[in-house]
Amino acid sequence: MDDSYIEYMQSEQVPTHQQAPQSEEETVRATSKSTRYFSLKVHGNKAAIEIKADTTRNSFQTIRIESAVIASQNNEKPKRYDWGNKIQIQLTKTDLLDFIASMLLIQESSEFKHYGERNDKSASFKFQTNDTQKKIFAQIGQKSKPLMGIPISLNDAIQIGHMALNQYCKNFPNVTSDSVIQTLNRLASLKYKT
Numbered sequence: 430m431d432d433s434y435i436e437y438m439q440s441e442q443v444p445t446h447q448q449a450p451q452s453e454e455e456t457v458r459a460t461s462k463s464t465r466y467f468s469l470k471v472h473g474n475k476a477a478i479e480i481k482a483d484t485t486r487n488s489f490q491t492i493r494i495e496s497a498v499i500a501s502q503n504n505e506k507p508k509r510y511d512w513g514n515k516i517q518i519q520l521t522k523t524d525l526l527d528f529i530a531s532m533l534l535i536q537e538s539s540e541f542k543h544y545g546e547r548n549d550k551s552a553s554f555k556f557q558t559n560d561t562q563k564k565i566f567a568q569i570g571q572k573s574k575p576l577m578g579i580p581i582s583l584n585d586a587i588q589i590g591h592m593a594l595n596q597y598c599k600n601f602p603n604v605t606s607d608s609v610i611q612t613l614n615r616l617a618s619l620k621y622k623t
Contacts, residue, residue, distance in 0.1 A: 468480060468481040468482075469585070469588060469589050469592055471579060471581050471582075471585050471589075472508065472510070472579075473578070473579040473580055474499070475498060475499050475577070475578065476496055476497065476498050476499060476510070476569070476577035476578060476579050477496065477497055477499075477510045477579065478494065478495070478496045478567055478569065478577075478579045478581070479494075479495045479496070480492055480493070480494060480495075480589050480592060480593070481493045481495065482592070482596050483519050483596075485519065485521075485522075489522050489600055490596045490597070490599040490600050491519060491520050491521070491522065491525050491596055491597075492519075492520055492525065492528070492592070492593050492596055493517060493518065493519045493520075494517070494518045494519075494520065494552055494569065495512075495515045495516065495517050495518075496515060496516050496567075496569035496577045496579065497510040497511050497512045497514065497515040497516075497577075498510065498511055498514075498574075498575060498577055499511070514574070516550060516569050516570070516571045516574060516577070517550075518541065518544045518545070518550050518551075518552050518569070519544075520541065522600070524539075524541050525593060525596070525597055526597070526613065526616075527539040527541075528541075528554065528593055529590055529593045529594050529597060529609070529613065530613045530616070530617060531554040531555075531556070531565065531586075531590075532554070532565065532586045532587065532589045532590030532593060533586075533587060533590035533591075533594070533610070533613075534556065534583070534586070534587075534590075535610070535613045535614055535617050536613075536617045536620065537555065537556045538553065538554060538555040538556065539553065539554050540552070540553040540554075541553070545571070547572070549571055549572035549573070550569075550570070550571045551568075551569075551570050551571075552567065552568065552569050552570070553567070553568045554566070554567050554581075555568075562582075563583055564580045564581055564582055564583060564586075565580075565581040565583070565586045566578060566579075566580055566581070567579045567580075567581055594606050594609060594610075597609060
């Protein structure tokens with residue numbers, strides 16, 4: 430059985446996609462619904478990854494990637510991860526698009542380097558297939574820490590991609606997610622044209 434799964438956490442605000450409230454009572458109801466927070470987490474055999482909604486210093490809505498190695502080496506159930514020594518990467522507005530394209534299977538891979546104050550953090554996401562399964566393999570690293578590899582099932586990857594797409598669209602209220610997907614498809618066709 431695959432140890433990867435998505436866990437909803439109390440960390441970031443869940444977006445509400447609904448019509449504007451018509452009355453004060455509807456406003457209160459809509460506001461209380463939007464105070465629920467979540468993140469998406471995938472656990473592997475040796476490491477875990479968590480994707481959270483985030484905002485840059487310049488108020489750009491993006492995502493933060495966090496990864497931690499397993500803390501217990503025995504067969505403890507449930508597994509514990511060393512989140513106190515996690516690697517954190519906040520994606521730039523340019524890299525967010527490549528991340529979305531990888532998670533939504535529009536392009537086969539994406540790689541992000543030179544993150545962090547010392548430019549020593551990196552992340553890569555690559556589509557992999559074999560006889561029994563298809564997945565996105567994530568590798569998160571920092572110079573002073575071991576490289577963390579996490580297999581992400583395609584169902585998990587799509588949910589992560591949707592979350593990242595939602596974050597991106599918050600920056601452009603008049604742009605639909607469909608138009609972003611169409612543009613990413615066009616960009617991918619130009620990148621991989623021979």
